[in-house]
Each structure stands twice: as C-alpha cells, then as structure tokens.
Amino acid sequence: MTQKICDCHKTTERTDAERKKLICRLNRIEGQIRGIRGMVEKNAYCADILVQSAAVNAAVNAFNRELLGHHIRGCVVKDIRSGNDEVIDELLLTLQKLMK
Numbered sequence: 001m002t003q004k005i006c007d008c009h010k011t012t013e014r015t016d017a018e019r020k021k022l023i024c025r026l027n028r029i030e031g032q033i034r035g036i037r038g039m040v041e042k043n044a045y046c047a048d049i050l051v052q053s054a055a056v057n058a059a060v061n062a063f064n065r066e067l068l069g070h071h072i073r074g075c076v077v078k079d080i081r082s083g084n085d086e087v088i089d090e091l092l093l094t095l096q097k098l099m100k
Contacts, residue, residue: 012070012071012074012075014070018070021066022063022066022067025059025062025063025066026063028059029056029059029060029063032052032055032056032059033056035052036049036052036053036056039052064098068094068098071091071094072091075087076088076091
C-alpha cells in the first residue's frame with residue numbers, strides 16, 4: 001500500500017539559496033543514515049547506534065523547523081493576505097502531524 005503524501009498540486013517557489021540549504025541538510029541526513037546502516041552491518045554496540053539515531057532525529061527536526069519557518073513566512077502569509085484563511089487549518093493539521 002502506498003501512502004498519499006498530498007491531495008493537491010501546490011508547489012512552492014524557493015530561491016536557489018533556500019533550495020541549496022535544504023538539500024545540503026538532506027544530504028547530511030542521508031549520510032548519517034548510511035552511517036547508521038554501516039554500524040548495524042558491522043554489529044556496532046546498540047548504545048552507539050542509538051546515539052547516532054538520536055542525532056538523525058535532531059537533524060530531521062532542524063530540517064522541519066527550517067522548512068516550517070519558510071512555509072509560515074512565505075506560503076501562509078501570502079495565502080492569508082490574499083484572503084485564503086483555509087491555509088490556517090492546513091497549517092494546524094501540518095503542525096499536528098509534526099508533533100506526533
């Protein structure tokens with residue numbers, strides 16, 4: 001079963017600098033995940049793997065904070081100014097998903 005990510009076709013315009021910063025964060029996270037996989041493959045000590053896993057969680061949370069800030073300052077503000085108050089409900093739903 002595949003999970004539907006979004007029922008919409010919305011896009012967000014990002015500056016080259018914003019896109020580059022987000023991609024750099026994702027590349028670091030990807031590297032951390034590969035490192036953890038390597039640790040598992042080499043039978044590393046559980047506590048050491050857990051520490052690295054916690055670092056990945058912190059990195060993903062930092063990525064989410066960065067993206068959420070851009071979303072609020074850009075997409076949400078733009079929609080509210082154009083009279084689309086439904087974006088507030090969308091934002092609340094997104095925050096609920098992030099806080100699970």
